[in-house]
Each structure stands twice: as C-alpha cells, then as structure tokens.
Amino acid sequence: MRLSADDLKGGYALSCQTVVEGDLEIFVPPQEEITRHLTTEKTAAKVSVPFEYDWRVHQTVAKYFVEIEPPTLADNTDDLARLERELARAYDLRDLDAPLAILRTLARTLRDAEWRVTVVIDRGGARPRIVDILPGDQTLSLYGAAVDIGTTTVTVYLVDLFTGEVVETAADYNGQIKRGEDVISRIVFASKGNGLVELQSLVAQTINKLVERATLRRKCKPHEIYKMTLVGNSTMMHILLGLPPEQIRLTPYITTLNHPPTVLATELNLNIHPEAPVDCLPGVASYMGADITAGVLSSGTHDTDKVTLFLDIGTNGEMVLGTREWLVSCACSAGPAFEGAGVFHGMRATTGAIEEVYINTQTYEPTYRVIGGGKACGLCGSGLISLIAEMFITGVTDKAGNINLTLPTPRVRTGEHGAEYVIAWAAESDTGADIVITKPDVDNLLRAKAAIYAGYVMLAHSVGMTLKDVEQMLIGGSFGQYLNIEKAIEIGLLPDLPWERFHFLGNTAARGAYMALLRRDARDDIAAIAKKMTYLELAADNAFNDQFMAALFLPHTDLTQFESVRKVLQAAE
Amino acid sequence: MPVTVEVPKEKYGGKVREVVIGATKDQGGTRSKAITIGGEAALPFMHFEGAIPHPPAIAIEVQDRKPSDWSPVVLDAWKEVADDPVKWAKAAEAAGADLILLKLNTTLADGSPNTPANAKKVVRDVLNATGLPLMVFGPGQAELDNELLVPVAEEAKGEKIVLGVAEDKNYRTIVAAAMANDHVVNSRTPMDVNLAKQLVILIHDMGLPLERVLMDPTTGALGYGIEYGYSVMERLRLAALQGDGMTQQPMVVTPGEEAWRVKESKVGTDVPAMWGDWKERAIHWETLTAASLVETGADILVLRHPEAVKRVKEMIAQLMSQTR
Numbered sequence: 001m002r003l004s005a006d007d008l009k010g011g012y013a014l015s016c017q018t019v020v021e022g023d024l025e026i027f028v029p030p031q032e033e034i035t036r037h038l039t040t041e042k043t044a045a046k047v048s049v050p051f052e053y054d055w056r057v058h059q060t061v062a063k064y065f066v067e068i069e070p071p072t073l074a075d076n077t078d079d080l081a082r083l084e085r086e087l088a089r090a091y092d093l094r095d096l097d098a099p100l101a102i103l104r105t106l107a108r109t110l111r112d113a114e115w116r117v118t119v120v121i122d123r124g125g126a127r128p129r130i131v132d133i134l135p136g137d138q139t140l141s142l143y144g145a146a147v148d149i150g151t152t153t154v155t156v157y158l159v160d161l162f163t164g165e166v167v168e169t170a171a172d173y174n175g176q177i178k179r180g181e182d183v184i185s186r187i188v189f190a191s192k193g194n195g196l197v198e199l200q201s202l203v204a205q206t207i208n209k210l211v212e213r214a215t216l217r218r219k220c221k222p223h224e225i226y227k228m229t230l231v232g233n234s235t236m237m238h239i240l241l242g243l244p245p246e247q248i249r250l251t252p253y254i255t256t257l258n259h260p261p262t263v264l265a266t267e268l269n270l271n272i273h274p275e276a277p278v279d280c281l282p283g284v285a286s287y288m289g290a291d292i293t294a295g296v297l298s299s300g301t302h303d304t305d306k307v308t309l310f311l312d313i314g315t316n317g318e319m320v321l322g323t324r325e326w327l328v329s330c331a332c333s334a335g336p337a338f339e340g341a342g343v344f345h346g347m348r349a350t351t352g353a354i355e356e357v358y359i360n361t362q363t364y365e366p367t368y369r370v371i372g373g374g375k376a377c378g379l380c381g382s383g384l385i386s387l388i389a390e391m392f393i394t395g396v397t398d399k400a401g402n403i404n405l406t407l408p409t410p411r412v413r414t415g416e417h418g419a420e421y422v423i424a425w426a427a428e429s430d431t432g433a434d435i436v437i438t439k440p441d442v443d444n445l446l447r448a449k450a451a452i453y454a455g456y457v458m459l460a461h462s463v464g465m466t467l468k469d470v471e472q473m474l475i476g477g478s479f480g481q482y483l484n485i486e487k488a489i490e491i492g493l494l495p496d497l498p499w500e501r502f503h504f505l506g507n508t509a510a511r512g513a514y515m516a517l518l519r520r521d522a523r524d525d526i527a528a529i530a531k532k533m534t535y536l537e538l539a540a541d542n543a544f545n546d547q548f549m550a551a552l553f554l555p556h557t558d559l560t561q562f563e564s565v566r567k568v569l570q571a572a573e
Numbered sequence: 574m575p576v577t578v579e580v581p582k583e584k585y586g587g588k589v590r591e592v593v594i595g596a597t598k599d600q601g602g603t604r605s606k607a608i609t610i611g612g613e614a615a616l617p618f619m620h621f622e623g624a625i626p627h628p629p630a631i632a633i634e635v636q637d638r639k640p641s642d643w644s645p646v647v648l649d650a651w652k653e654v655a656d657d658p659v660k661w662a663k664a665a666e667a668a669g670a671d672l673i674l675l676k677l678n679t680t681l682a683d684g685s686p687n688t689p690a691n692a693k694k695v696v697r698d699v700l701n702a703t704g705l706p707l708m709v710f711g712p713g714q715a716e717l718d719n720e721l722l723v724p725v726a727e728e729a730k731g732e733k734i735v736l737g738v739a740e741d742k743n744y745r746t747i748v749a750a751a752m753a754n755d756h757v758v759n760s761r762t763p764m765d766v767n768l769a770k771q772l773v774i775l776i777h778d779m780g781l782p783l784e785r786v787l788m789d790p791t792t793g794a795l796g797y798g799i800e801y802g803y804s805v806m807e808r809l810r811l812a813a814l815q816g817d818g819m820t821q822q823p824m825v826v827t828p829g830e831e832a833w834r835v836k837e838s839k840v841g842t843d844v845p846a847m848w849g850d851w852k853e854r855a856i857h858w859e860t861l862t863a864a865s866l867v868e869t870g871a872d873i874l875v876l877r878h879p880e881a882v883k884r885v886k887e888m889i890a891q892l893m894s895q896t897r
Contacts, residue, residue, distance in 0.1 A: 398775050400741060549767035557767045557774070557819075 004416050006433060047157065050298070050515055051522070053164035058519040060124035061144065061161060061227045061277070064091050065137045068115040079106050083133075087119065096121070097129040099275055109133050120226050122277050124262065124520070131226055131275045143225045145214075145272065146517040147207055148291060148510035149232030149240060150174060151183055151315045152339060154206045155510045157517075158214040161227070164518050168214035175202035176239070181336055182315050183235040184249055190239060191246045199239045201269065208271040225272035228265065229279045229517035231509045233289035233316065234258070237280050240268060251539070253286040258530065279523070281516055282530040285537075287331035292318045293530045294512025297522065299474045299505055302327060302529050306471035309456060309495075312508060313338060313477040317452040320533065321459040321470075327529065328459055330536040332451040332544075335444065338381035343441045344417065345378040352377030352430050356484070357423060359390040361572065364409040366390070366423050375430035379423070379437070382483055387423065387437060388445055389487040392554045393572055396421055399554045401442040446552055449493040453556070454547035455538070456495055462536055467495040467561070476508030489564060492555030496562045582622050587816035588614040589872070590783055591627075592823050594672060594757055595706025596733040601755075604732065605704025608671055610872040611823035616810065617870050618892045623814075628893045629867050631882055632672040632708055632875045633665035634829055637695040638682045644839050646855045647877050658695050659702040668879040669886055672706045672735075675699055677721055679712040687712065689724040696725050700732060708735035708759070708875075715743035726750035735759050737825075738789060741772060748779045759825055761789035764801055766808050770819045777819070787873070788822035794831040794838075795862040802826075803869045810870040826866050829877035832859040860884045867892070 003012050055062065066086040071077065077085065080098060083106070087093040098106075110117060113135030120132040120142075146157040146166075151174065158168040176199050180186045190196040211222050230240065234255050238245040241263070243256045259282035266274035283289035292312055296302050301310040301320055310320040317334040320327055340346035340353070347353050351372035359366050368383070370376045379387060391397045396404060396412065403419035405412050411422045417438040424435040460467050473494070475483070485502050488494040494502065505511075516523040538544040555562040591612040596602025610630050615623030639648075639655045654660040662673050677692050696709060709725050711718030722736055723746065737759030739747040744760070751758045760776055762768040769790045776786055790809060792802035812820040832838055837848065838855035848854055859881040863874045867889060876882050 398778060400771060400775055402741070402745075402775075404745070406745070546767070549765055552767070553771050553774075557770050 047166040047169070047511065047514065049164040049518075050511070051519065053518055055142070055162050055164070058521070059161050060520055061120065061122050061131065061142065063139045063142050064093070064119045064121060065139050066090055066117060066119060068110065068117070070115050079110055083110070083117075083119070093121065093128055095127050097125075097127050099130065101275060102130050102133060106133065109135060120273075122227070124227075124277055124279070131277070132273055141220065141224065143215075143218075143220060144227040144229070144517050145211060145225050146510060146514035147210075147228060147230045148294075148507060148513055149203060149207075149230060149236040150291070150509070151186070151233065151236065152177065152181075152336075154203070154210060155507055156207065156210040156214055157510060157514050158211070158218055158225070159514060159517055161518070166514065168218045170210040170213040172206060172210055174236075175206040178202075181341055183233060186239065187235060187245045187249045190244065196239065196242060196244060200242050203236070203240055204269045208269075211270075211272060222271050223273045226276045227279070227517065228270065228272055228276060229281065229513045229523075231281050231290040231294040231513040233291055233318075234283050234286050235289075236291075237283065237289060241280065242268075248286040253537070253539075255283075255286050258283045258285065259527070279516070281513065281523070281526050284329065284530050284533050285535045287316065288318060288329050288533070288535050290526070290530075291509035291512075292320060292329065293526050293533070294516065295476045295508035296320055296327065296512070296529050296533070297526050298508045298511035298515055299476060301474060302525070302532070304472075307465070307469055309459070309467075309470045309473045310508075311452070311456075311473065311475050311477075313452070313475070315339065317448075317455060319452075319455050319459060321456075321463065321465075322533075326463070327533040328462055328536060329533050330455050330459055330538055332455040332538060334448040334451050337441075337444045337448040338384070340378065340380045340384070342444050343379065343384060344438055345423075345435045346384065346441070347378035347380055349380035349382070353380035354378070354383040354423065354435070355380055355386075357383060357387040357390055359394045359396060361394045364394065364396060364407055364411055366411070368423060375428065376424045376435055377430045378435060384437070384441075384445055385491060385493065386484055386487045388442060388554075389490040391421060391437075391442075393490060393568060395572075397442065397554070401439070401446050401554060403439055403442070445491075446554070449491055450548050450551035450553075453492055453495070453551040454544055457547045457551075458536060458538060458544055461543075467497070470495065470497060471501065473497060473502050474505055474508075475502065476505050489562070490555060490568065492551060492553075492562065492565075496555075496564050580621065583615070583619075585614060585623060585814035585816075587814050587818070587821060588612065588623070589810075589813050589823055590821045592757060592784060592787060594708070594733060594735055596731060600733070602732040603700065603704075604706055606706075607733070608706050613810075613870070614814070616814070617868055618895065620895065625893070627872075628889050629871055630671035630873050631669065631886060631889075632674040632873055633668060633670035633879075633882060634674045634676055634827075634875050634877050635661040635665055635699070636676045637678055637687070637691065640678070643877075644833050644855060646838070646841075646852050647833060650879050659698045662699045662703045662705075666703045666705055669882055670705060672708055672873065673699060673703055674708040674710060674875050676710045677712055677725075679714065679717065687717065687721060689721055692721040693724050693728040696728050696734075700729060706734070707732065708737065708873075710737040710759070713738065715740065719743055719746040722747055723750045726754040726756055729756070730754040733757060735787060735825075737761065737787075739772070739776065741768075741775075744772065744776055745779065748776050748781050751785065752779070752781050757785045757787060759787045759789050760822070761791060764791045764793075764798075764805050766805055766812070766820075769805070769809055770812075770817070773819045773822055783818075783822065786822050787825045788820075789825045789827075792826045792828060792831055792862075792866060794828070794835045795858055795865065796837070797831070797835055799862060799865055803865060806866070806869040806871065823872035824870060825873040825875070826871045827875040828862040828866055829859055829875050829881070832862040833877055856880045856884075864888055 068086045118134040118138040122129045142161040144159045144161045148155040155171040157166045179189045260280040265272045265276045281290035301308045312318045318331045320329040353371045354368045356369040420436040420438040550557045555565045589611040595604040595607040612626040654664045735757045738761040760772045793799045838858040841851035863885045
C-alpha cells in the first residue's frame, strides 16, 4: 500500500507509519462507509420451507405442556420424578436428562406456575434433555436460529420451528473484520496473546446482535430460541468454539476436528437460551468447511444424476464436483479481489459502487451503472468483472491484461502504479478523484479468476472428465447474485458452457444450516456428505500451478476451452 | 530363428514452424546466405519418426564493446578482437558460427548510457563486416531496449534480423519495429510452458506472422536449474508436435551466457583441487549445458567460447547424420 501525492495532500497517513502523540481523530472517507444494507437482508424474505416438515416428526426440540398433580402428604414423590411421571404418562417421554441449572429453579417454577408448565425438550442426543421449564402453556411458539458465519458476512435466519418458516433474517459484517480481512490474517491474530479469545468474542457479539435484531422485529426474546445450527468455514468454526486455528494455516493443514460436538449456548457466550443446543455442522478439511457441506445439501449437488459443479465464491473459492454417486472438492485461495478488496478503487457492493461497465469499441469511452444511481465511489466485484471483460474485448488490454497505452484516448495513461484506465473522471466521482483501474488491480483479478478456473480443471481431471462434461453449474455465495454470466465467461472465471446451465442460488450455506436446523435427517445428510466427499489437496503437486498459469490469461491460454469467446473476439476484429 | 522387430513409431499431427533469418540480395538484403531453422516433425533427432530438416544452428555472442564481466577464459580465447565488434564478428564467422548475436550493452565504454546512434553504427558495421544472418539483443531493460532496438530495426531494414528480447512488458514496441521493418522477433519468457505460449499469442495478436517469431523459454546452466528448463522445452516441443499452434515456434536458448555465469566456469582460484583444470572445466560446462539443450529441441544455441562451439557443432553433425 502506498499513498499518492493527492492522498497525502488530503491528509491521509499510513497508520503503521504514524506515531500517535495525543488525542487522535480519525475521519472515515465516504468510500469506506457502508450505506446499503447487505442484500441478504432483502432476499432472505423469499426463503421458503424447502421440504415437507412436521415438527413432531422431524424436529429435535419440542415443547410439551403438562398439568402436574400437586404433591400432598399422601403423595410425597419428589418434584422431578413428579414432572417425569407426567411427561411419561402424557407424551411417553422417559429417561430424561435434567441439567443442574434447571433443577435449581425447579421447585420455584412448578409452584409459581401452579403445577402447569411447558417443558422444552431437546431430543437430539442419546437421551432427551430438559432445556427449559416455562410457567403455564407456552406451546404457541418455538424458535430456532440458523447461522452462517462467513469470513466477511454473518447471516442469521430466525425460524419458527412449528411451521418451519424463516420469520426474520438479519445479516451484517463479521465483527472480526477489524482484526483481518481473510482467514489467514485471522488465524495469525488468533495465535497471538489473547487473540483467540477476542476473535471468539467478536463473532459471538455479531451473532448476538443479529439475533437481537431479528427477535426484536419478531417481537420475541433471544432466550426463546432453543436451538441454533451453525455453518462456516473451518477457521470460523474453530474460532467460534475457541479452538486454536493455527494448524489450519500450517502444512499439512490439519484441523482439531471436522465434526464438532453439540455444545450449549452458554459455553460460547451466545445470548439465546443458555441451555439451548448449538449444533456446529461438520466440514471435511481445513479449507473445506461446513459452509460447503451445507451448501452441497441445499444446492442438491449430492442428490442429482447430472454432473454438477457447485461453486461458492467468497474470500475463498471452494468448489465441489459430483453427482448422487460421488463428490470431489477443492479449495483455492482466490483472495478478496472479487469483493472489491486489494483493488485500488475497489469497494463492496454498496451505494456508489460501479456494478456494470460498457466500453465503446471506437472511442474507448465507458458507460457504467452505479448502485443507488448516484455518483461513483469505486468498483465492486461485478463491476470489476464487467470492466475487465470490456477492456479485454475492446482491446484496452491485451490477453495478458497489459493496458495498451498507445490507444488514442486520454483514458489510458501512466499513473503512480503504472498503466491505468480511467473509468470516471474526478468530476463524475463522489470521491473527487479519478476512478481508475491499474495494472496491479488487473493482475490481482486475473490471479483470482485463474485460481478458481484452475480449481475446476483440477476437479474435472481428478475424475477423468473435462469441463465440457459439466451438465449444470450451481453458484452460491452472495457474490453470485450480481454476476453477469457472459462477462464472467469472457474473462475465464466461469467455464464456457451454455448459459442455461448456470444457476445462482444465493446463500447456499445459510440455507443448508436452515435445512439442518429443521430436519434431523437433513442434518444426517450433511454428515453423510462430509463423509462421502473426497477432498483434493491442491498443494500436493505442481499440476495446480500449471493449470493456474494456463488460466492466467484472457480468457485462457488454451482458447479451445472458450469457443464462445473466440467467436466474440473474431467478431470484434 | 531370426525375429523381426517392428520399431514402434509415434505419429505426430503437428510440426515446428520454419523461420528464415537473414535476407540475401535476391531477398532484399545483403547477407551472403539466409538460414532456415525449425521444421521438425519429430522429437529431436528421432529421424525415423519424422523429418528433422534443419540442424540446430549456433550463434556466437559478440558485444558492442568489450564486456567487463566476462570470464578471462572466454576473453583469452578471443584475445584483442573482443575490443572491436567488427573484428569479433569476423572471428566468430571464422570460428564456425551460423549466425552472429550482437548484444548491446547498457552503457558505453565511458560508462554513459548506450545510445541509439551507437547501436545503429555498430549494427551497420557488423552487417558490413560479415555475411552471416544477424541477431541483435538489447541490454535487457525494457525501456532502454525499446530506445535502442527501434532505430536498430530501421537501420537493418530488409536484412531480416532477429530482434530481442521481447518480453511481457515491452513486446509491443519491439514487435511494432519488427513489423515495420520486416524482421523476426525473439519472444522470451521465464521458464514456463504457458507463459511461453501466452507471449507468442500476444505477439501474434499484434499481427506479426508466426513465421517471424522465435521462442526463448529461458534456460539455466548445468547444475543451476537446467532440468527445469529442459523439461519446459520438452513439453513445449511435445505440445508443438501434438498440434498446439501457439507452441510451434523454433526455440532459441542462451547456454553460453548461463554457463559462464556460474562459479564453476567463472572462478579459477580457491576452488577444490578435484574440480580440475579451470579452462577445461569451464569449456565443458558450456558444452554440456548446450549439448543438453540440443537434446531437448533447441533450434538456435547462443554460445561464447570457440572451443565449445566446435564441440557442440561436432555433436550436432553426428546426431544429424544418424538418419537410420
């Protein structure tokens, strides 16, 4: 990171190079502000119950209302046995576990409620366990929560466990972001001093805040949530559970565990009911976490006869190839470029982000669309993909991403970081400076897309196939919602398949967590997926690097893999 | 009972492109002969599987002024001619070179930056001094290369020289100069099959015919990564024979420069006695580096020591004669 002369004039300073000598006021420039709510907030309302659901059959937590015979001198059975006797009689529930915390208040609760209570039972373990005892009949509602802990974004679904419906959703940035943008920097932070405790607390706070937001809207209370199902990559899971994640970063990349046990909310400082079971779903390996196994479930990759390529684009690019019969997966570090990070004028997909660009083939003048319709602040992932595709097709760059400085337009020039192309002049931008894409930016994006494409090829080759054999491609991750297929193929981010084979599924991880929250058999399916999935370690040999270098070109060194782009280029000539 | 064994033969769908360097009077230049390289339809010297129409060619490296960092073992071999590129080029021709490689230095003898005027003059003088086809390489700094090679291309117009080296960063200028003046371009990439192919595509995209592109996949000296370079060249050649059109360029390598950079050839004192005679060891180093690259498909080898030239030429002659 280097500051330009304009930056310095504007009062910018690198914090790592600055000594604080007194009170310090930090001004957050407009392009850093997040003014648009995350799209998951809007789209989540559309989540529908994905399968047949009857809470009595499928749900592991349940509420039972009982009216207990009060004790007398003639019937001196103890309180717990009295409660158990009634549950056995009315609901055939036997051999219950009762946590000490419940027992300590049992005498008071039963008497205050005049022996009419609602018992919340968790049937997920070997023996049914009492989670809570509530006064009176409170069987009208029963809530659970499904949570996706992304490296960047955390999403919470508040679910009515009686109907199975998602009643509220909330999403926000993972509070750990201030301690590092990617999993590696989080792991490094966690390994130092109190880092792990701090990161655990930050993500718990994020979840608590979102639970609070969702329950407030629903007009219920966080402690009415009696079950939580969580997904996330293996690093996020380790940190949430307080497990040291450093081995994930070090060869041979071994997790403490891939299938965490069910724990209690109170153990993780999650502000739902303290005795509520918290189920962290199983993953496969250090870089193949529960977010992907859950994504496979919700996308149906594991349950189709079609050869399916499932891709989850986040900060990491994880992908799974398979059918009903087999699943093989790999992960490649794409980096945060598609989320707008690591790009000089990159930004997240919020108000002011350029999300689509077209370039005139004769004049090289761009036209672009800004989220929110106002002045542009920078470029988000889809804007960057669209821009690179246009620059390449119109010849602003060559196939290696070199910007052609000999073009007759002031939009190509040499800037502080080498060759650059100006998308918006200072007068049209909200930041008061030209919005440009530089050669290092292009290189970053090329590396990201090359890593992802090389991953596809490695997966296909590992089972003796080519990408042409892929019958459907399912794309998860919030990024996928804006992606323009044509542009993504033109830069070689997506394989050159007929467009109808691509399907965007939104947040597949959260949906998978939601399905596992509802039905025990869906949860079992995720465990089976994790067990069945072969994980391909790309670091094991040089083949990935070869494929990566081949993909480090627009659209690819081997143009026969991109017949449609070849035709576009031919037409452009 | 005699048994007849049918030797299995590989059939390839592709072959290496032929590239002509140098132009004679009839062809618009002044060379006494032009040289054709490439055209292989089989792996190196597998004469029974396909034609190997042209032997690998040897270029001898000559510099525009006496190099300051060369091993005394090489400089002793050329003696005073190394002071004068014209005499040096003549001596190189006499030593059996098929082509002359003229390398332009970063600086002039007085330490000031090399100039277009000097580059043009040296190229003209060398063209006048020898009838061999010429290759001209810049100092290897993108900006200075552009500054020197454009006037060189103009000066040598019609001679069909090889301009080098075009790399990812500066290929545009050099390719444009080659297109305008009818020269050949040497496309250099750092030891990777895909990178080699990518730069050929970029150069071809500018409109230069592939019949005027050489590919320089970079190599290392014996003991200094040659196996990596060897493998990359082998894979490029296999891809070419299998019909991958963008890998079918003849390959140029610079074993002389690489071999004379390493301690084993550069240093004569304070080395273990078992390393043996310095001069002989150093010549072996260049010869063996070059010989390995001949075996993996090099079409032009740029060498420095006349004795190494002699030995490598002998080896090539033998390999070419075994046509059975």
